[in-house]
Each structure stands twice: as structure tokens, then as C-alpha cells.
Amino acid sequence: MDWxxxxxxxxxxxxxxxxxxxxxxxxxxxxxxxxxxxxxIGEIMMFAAYLFLAFAGGMELSPWIALPMAVIGGSILGxxxxxxxxxxxxxxxxxxxxxxxIGIASILVGLVEFIWTADPQLLPNFLPRxxxxxxxxxxxxxxxxxxxxxxxxxxxxxxxxxFSRGGVALRATASDQAAAYSMGINVRxxxxxxxxxxxxxxxxxxxxxxxxxGLSPQFGIIGLSVLVVVIVGGLDSILGALVAGVxxxxxxTVAGAYLGGEYRMPATFLVLAIILVIRPYGLFGTHExxxx
Amino acid sequence: MFRNILxxxxxxxxxxxxxxxxxxxxxxxxxxxxxxxxxxxxxxSGVFAFAGIHIxxxxxxxxxxxxxxxxxxxxxxxxxxxxxxxxxxxxVAAFKKISGSSSPATYYGDSTGFMKAIASELNSQGNTLMxxxxxxxxxxxxxxxxxxxxxxxxxxQMFGIILEYIASxxxxxxxxxxxxxxxxxxxxxxxxxxxxxxxAELGIEVVEEIVTKPGSVDVSAEVLKLRRVRPDYVVFHGYxxxxxxxxxxxxxxxxxxxxxxxTFWSSDKLIIDKMGADxxxxxxVMPYNYYDSEEGGPMLDALRAQAEKSDPEAxxxxxxxxxxxxxxxxxxxVVKRTLDAGKELTGDNMAEALASIEDWDTGGIIxxxxxxxDMSFPVGRIWRVNAEEGRYEPVSDWxxxx
Numbered sequence: 001m002d003w004x005x006x007x008x009x010x011x012x013x014x015x016x017x018x019x020x021x022x023x024x025x026x027x028x029x030x031x032x033x034x035x036x037x038x039x040x041i042g043e044i045m046m047f048a049a050y051l052f053l054a055f056a057g058g059m060e061l062s063p064w065i066a067l068p069m070a071v072i073g074g075s076i077l078g079x080x081x082x083x084x085x086x087x088x089x090x091x092x093x094x095x096x097x098x099x100x101x102i103g104i105a106s107i108l109v110g111l112v113e114f115i116w117t118a119d120p121q122l123l124p125n126f127l128p129r130x131x132x133x134x135x136x137x138x139x140x141x142x143x144x145x146x147x148x149x150x151x152x153x154x155x156x157x158x159x160x161x162x163f164s165r166g167g168v169a170l171r172a173t174a175s176d177q178a179a180a181y182s183m184g185i186n187v188r189x190x191x192x193x194x195x196x197x198x199x200x201x202x203x204x205x206x207x208x209x210x211x212x213x214g215l216s217p218q219f220g221i222i223g224l225s226v227l228v229v230v231i232v233g234g235l236d237s238i239l240g241a242l243v244a245g246v247x248x249x250x251x252x253t254v255a256g257a258y259l260g261g262e263y264r265m266p267a268t269f270l271v272l273a274i275i276l277v278i279r280p281y282g283l284f285g286t287h288e289x290x291x292x
Numbered sequence: 293m294f295r296n297i298l299x300x301x302x303x304x305x306x307x308x309x310x311x312x313x314x315x316x317x318x319x320x321x322x323x324x325x326x327x328x329x330x331x332x333x334x335x336x337s338g339v340f341a342f343a344g345i346h347i348x349x350x351x352x353x354x355x356x357x358x359x360x361x362x363x364x365x366x367x368x369x370x371x372x373x374x375x376x377x378x379x380x381x382x383x384v385a386a387f388k389k390i391s392g393s394s395s396p397a398t399y400y401g402d403s404t405g406f407m408k409a410i411a412s413e414l415n416s417q418g419n420t421l422m423x424x425x426x427x428x429x430x431x432x433x434x435x436x437x438x439x440x441x442x443x444x445x446x447x448x449q450m451f452g453i454i455l456e457y458i459a460s461x462x463x464x465x466x467x468x469x470x471x472x473x474x475x476x477x478x479x480x481x482x483x484x485x486x487x488x489x490x491x492a493e494l495g496i497e498v499v500e501e502i503v504t505k506p507g508s509v510d511v512s513a514e515v516l517k518l519r520r521v522r523p524d525y526v527v528f529h530g531y532x533x534x535x536x537x538x539x540x541x542x543x544x545x546x547x548x549x550x551x552x553x554x555t556f557w558s559s560d561k562l563i564i565d566k567m568g569a570d571x572x573x574x575x576x577v578m579p580y581n582y583y584d585s586e587e588g589g590p591m592l593d594a595l596r597a598q599a600e601k602s603d604p605e606a607x608x609x610x611x612x613x614x615x616x617x618x619x620x621x622x623x624x625x626v627v628k629r630t631l632d633a634g635k636e637l638t639g640d641n642m643a644e645a646l647a648s649i650e651d652w653d654t655g656g657i658i659x660x661x662x663x664x665x666d667m668s669f670p671v672g673r674i675w676r677v678n679a680e681e682g683r684y685e686p687v688s689d690w691x692x693x694x
Contacts, residue, residue, distance in 0.1 A: 005516065008513075013513065117342070117345075118338075119562065120562065129541075131545050138516065138546070140538075141545070142538075143510060213510060214533055214566075216534075218339050253513045256514070257517060261504045262503050
């Protein structure tokens with residue numbers, strides 16, 4: 001066994017898993033607060049990445065100005081979607097709401113094809129290009145720096161949800177909407193905030209992932225593959241999203257390296273199948289989750 | 293951005309006008325003869341739309357050009373298409389609709405999946421010859437697909453041309469080694485087994501095979517595998533852009549002096565436009581001259597003039613455009629040969645006419661005369677990216693496989 005190779009592969013997988021965790025976080029925040037399974041999360045990621053392309057590539061702004069602008073743009077999009085398309089669906093069946101998010105995903109794909117064409121794109125380079133070595137272990141610079149930026153946002157989120165008034169309101173609403181409402185929490189505002197924060201996390205992940213793997217109108221499919229992560233971790237568990245994201249990233253990479261690229265997805269779906277059999281609500285999810 | 297949207301709106305309006313003009317003008321040009329219909333399942337939307345738009349432009353422009361030349365033996369040409377979103381079921385539906393209403397003599401298929409799925413119906417109808425976006429090796433099986441052909445070398449033949457080039461770079465008996473990197477799709481896997489067999493025949497060692505998801509997000513683990521075997525050449529297949537860029541950039545960051553090559557759909561100028569200086573030195577096998585190459589010829593000049601005329605602001609035309617134009621050129625040649633022989637436009641007669649093509653001068657679209665072998669045109673040339681000039685330049689002679 002070549003332990004150096006295993007170490008390098010594992011490091012790459014863990015770093016990629018960090019980005020999966022960020023996307024999963026966006027998914028879970030929205031579900032936890034609003035009970036909406038957002039199938040448009042991948043397309044929101046995609047839209048933010050295209051915004052980055054427009055700001056940094058088309059308008060030639062500094063990438064470090066374009067990045068926050070794109071991420072804020074993606075989060076505003078999330079907020080607008082909630083207010084105009086999801087809120088009117090309050091009280092409707094979960095399936096109807098899910099179908100609305102699938103429709104939103106299609107609209108976003110059409111919109112980016114119209115504005116930016118269907119051509120595959122590469123984002124302007126904005127991350128350092130020098131190889132990163134941790135001891136003797138090599139790590140691709142885009143993955144390494146992407147992981148660091150993503151981790152910074154994760155830490156900010158965790159602190160915000162733990163200590164801020166907004167975070168407490170969001171957690172209270174997630175625990176019991178009626179009780180939160182009776183205690184004076186503006187539940188509608190919390191719903192909107194959840195979409196804004198969830199979309200913000202997904203948008204940052206979108207730019208970082210697109211910086212590594214390129215961008216096209218089909219980019220949003222990545223959001224669906226992260227569905228595996230949130231089901232394994234538990235749809236309503238932030239801890240589950242983080243742990244499962246990192247684990248699935250690692251597993252996928254190790255399976256790809258040792259078994260071949262065609263085994264990446266089967267390996268993760270095997271884990272998904274096992275988890276669904278032994279803990280249908282996910283590793284850290286609550287029992288009451290309604291399956292749709 | 294709004295200017296961009298307006299610009300696209302104008303282009304779309306222009307395209308719409310052109311389609312409308314064709315619809316109206318074709319019957320007027322019909323003289324006394326029945327039109328010959330070129331049908332097409334065209335992916336104007338969906339995952340392959342980046343190429344489909346240019347394929348549509350190529351077929352539209354060729355139709356305009358051939359009609360301006362008097363059609364085929366006096367028959368005007370009509371191009372009838374449907375958008376398929378690159379979905380097999382929609383492509384099949386488009387074929388049924390077009391074949392039901394317009395009786396196309398020839399037809400453009402948008403994918404290998406569609407061309408395989410439609411084969412039994414095509415065979416039973418027996419009155420349409422089909423080619424398209426696919427260079428799949430399987431489609432050159434004349435028993436199963438007697439009415440389908442490949443408008444260039446099939447993917448295995450492309451690998452053959454690439455491997456011949458690599459073998460020619462061996463110095464003093466020191467044969468270079470190679471790694472294959474391909475997507476986990478039917479498209480990606482197509483030439484691998486034949487490629488390995490051909491490499492063995494040429495004495496080239498295949499030191500690694502990497503399979504990735506199409507449009508893979510992160511390939512750093514795969515790059516680490518390649519670092520261990522340090523291949524002289526990496527041949528990509530089954531991609532358009534990503535993850536080729538990441539392999540090249542990361543392997544160069546590691547100090548490897550590997551050279552990178554790709555097949556038809558991985559050898560568009562898109563790679564230069566998107567990768568910039570990082571694309572320098574990348575090589576591709578291409579059966580047609582690039583739109584902006586220094587080569588010339590009557591048909592290549594006609595193509596450039598027609599492209600300029602139909603959309604003066606479009607500038608460079610991608611390989612999808614060239615490929616579509618060549619498809620239509622072959623259809624024209626086949627129909628002409630069939631009619632000249634006094635035969636009906638049946639699948640059998642057109643397939644026979646296709647098989648009779650030998651030392652055919654394509655007027656500069658392909659740089660040497662071409663001969664059909666097993667329903668394909670097994671010819672190509674290796675081109676290398678000159679990033680500073682922003683284009684591909686030839687680094688080999690034309691290679692025509694036997």
C-alpha cells in the first residue's frame with residue numbers, strides 16, 4: 001500500500017467534501033426552516049457562478065469584488081424566489097412545492113442559456129496557482145483554497161446560528177413554527193432569511209466548484225448529486241450535512257482512485273442505500289421527516 | 293448585458309428571417325422538379341446546444357449555398373429540422389414527424405443514442421440515408437446500420453490517427469507511452485478497446501486509463517494517478533472542455549512534460565478561447581480544415597463566403613459548423629451520384645453511391661482526396677494550439693487510414 005498516495009487522495013477527497021458540505025448546508029438551511037426540498041439549489045449555484053463570470057470576465061472587475069457580488073446576487077435570487085414563488089404555495093402539498101422548485105430550475109437554465117449561451121465556460125482564474133503541499137502531501141491549489149474559503153463561511157454560519165438573534169429565530173422556527181409565531185418571531189421573515197442564507201452558501205459553493213470544474217447550463221446537476229449527501233446526513237441536520245458532505249467527498253474520490261472513475265457514483269449510492277435501510281431519516285436527521 | 297441580449301435578439305431575428313426566407317424561397321426556386329429534403333434532429337437546446345446551434349447554421353448555410361448553385365441536378369434543396377434538446381425520444385419523434393411529412397432523402401442525427409435507436413425504423417423504411425453528430429465506431433457496422441455513415445473517421449479511427457502520430461514521435465526506438473482519459477459514457481468508452489489494440493500493434497504502452505464523470509468536478513485524484521506513471525502523452529476522449537483544462541493545468545503545475553491530445557469534439561477553438569495561454573501545445577485530430585486555417589480551396593472558400601454572407605458578425609465558425617457543412621456536402625454528392633445513375637433515392641441506392649466515393653476532392657474542406665471505407669471517411673490531421681495566435685496549426689500531414 002502506497003500510503004503517500006492514499007494520503008494525497010484522501011486529502012483531495014476531504015477538501016472536495018468540504019465544498020459538498022457547503023452545498024448541502026444551503027439545502028438543509030432551507031429545508032430545516034421551511035420544510036421545502038429545494039430542487040433548484042444546483043441552478044442557484046449555477047446562476048451565481050454565471051454572475052461571477054459576468055462580473056469578473058465580462059465587466060473585468062477584480063475577482064475579489066466579483067466574488068461577493070456574485071454570492072450576494074445568488075442570495076438575492078433565493079430571497080426573490082421565496083417571496084414570489086414559494087410563499088404563495090404555503091399550505092399547498094409538499095409535492096406541489098417541489099414541482100415549483102423543479103420549474104424554477106428549468107427557468108434558470110433557460111435564462112442562462114439565453115444570456116450566456118449554451119457554450120461551456122471557464123471562470124477567470126482567481127485562486128493562487130502554486131501547488132499546495134501539506135508535509136509531503138500534494139493538494140491541487142484550487143481545491144485547497146476553495147476548501148479554505150468554504151470553511152470560513154461554514155464557521156461564520158455556525159457562529160451566526162448559535163449566537164445571533166436571527167440564528168436563534170431560525171432555529172426556533174425550525175423546532176416549532178407555531179410556538180415561534182406565538183413568541184413574536186416573524187416566521188415569514190425567517191422563511192425568507194432561510195432562502196437567502198441557503199442560497200448564499202450554495203452560491204459561494206457554486207463559484208468555487210465552477211472555478212475548479214468549469215461551468216455550463218447543466219452545472220446544476222451537481223446540486224442533485226448533493227442530494228445524496230443530505231439524505232445520508234439527514235435532511236434537517238446541519239451537522240449531518242457537514243459530516244456527510246466530507247465523508248461522501250472522501251469516499252467518492254477514494255473509490256474513483258482505487259476502483260476507477262465509473263465506481264464513484266455506485267460507491268456513494270451504495271452508502272445511500274445502506275443508510276436508507278438502517279436509518280431512513282439519515283445519520284443525524286429527526287424521525288419525523290416526511291418523505292415526498 | 294442588455295446590449296448582449298439585444299444582440300442575441302437581433303441574431304435570432306436574423307435566423308428566423310433566414311428560415312422564413314428559405315421556406316418561402318425554396319418552392320420559388322423549385323423550377324419543375326421536386327425538392328430534395330435534408331431532414332434533421334438538431335439539438336438547439338439542452339446539453340449539446342453549444343454545438344447544435346452551429347450545426348444548424350452549417351446546414352442552413354449549405355442549403356442556401358447549394359440552392360444558389362442551382363440545387364442538386366436542378367432539384368432545389370429544403371432543410372427541415374426540429375429541436376430535440378439532445379434527448380433521444382424527442383429526436384425519434386422529430387424523425388417520425390419529418391419523415392412522415394417531408395420524406396427526407398438524407399437526415400442529420402444528433403446523437404449516437406438516437407442513431408442506434410432509429411436504426412430498425414430507418415432500415416425498414418429504406419428511403420433515407422443518415423449521418424450526423426456521431427462518429428461512433430458501432431455505426432460503421434454495415435450489417436446493422438446499412439443506411440448510416442460517419443462524416444469523417446470514427447472514434448476508433450481518430451485514436452488510430454493519434455496513435456500513428458505518437459508512434460512517429462518515437463526517437464531511436466524509444467517509443468513514447470500514453471494514458472487514455474475518457475468520460476464514463478457510451479461516447480467516452482467508444483474507442484478505448486480498439487485504441488488499446490492499435491497501441492499494442494504500434495508498440496506504444498498504455499500506462500494508465502482514467503475514467504471520469506462527464507464534466508467532472510474535481511480531477512485532482514486522477515491527476516495524482518497520472519503523476520505516478522508520468523505518461524508522455526495523454527489522449528482525452530468524451531469531453532468538450534472540462535476537465536481537460538484541469539488535467540493540463542494541474543499536471544503542468546506538477547512539473548510533468550506530458551503532451552495532451554484529443555478527438556474531434558475535444559478539438560474546437562472553444563478550448564483556446566476559454567483556456568487562453570494554458571491551451572498552448574494542446575493537440576487534436578481533426579478531419580476538416582479549421583475555418584481560420586491558412587488552407588484554401590473552392591469549397592472552403594465558398595463555405596467562408598456563405599458564412600460571412602449569412603451572418604457577417606459571427607466571425608469564426610466552430611467545428612460543428614464545418615462538420616454539418618461536410619455532412620451536407622456528402623449528402624449532395626450521394627444524391628447526385630444516385631440521380632446521375634438514373635436510380636431512385638432509396639437507402640440501398642444511396643448507400644451504394646456513398647460506397648463508390650473514391651479519391652473525392654472536397655474542395656479544401658479536407659486537405660487530400662478522400663475515399664469511403666466501411667461507411668466512414670478515415671482521414672484526419674493532427675493540429676496543435678498556438679495560443680499566442682489563438683488558433684490550431686497543423687503539425688502532421690493528412691493521415692488517411694486504409
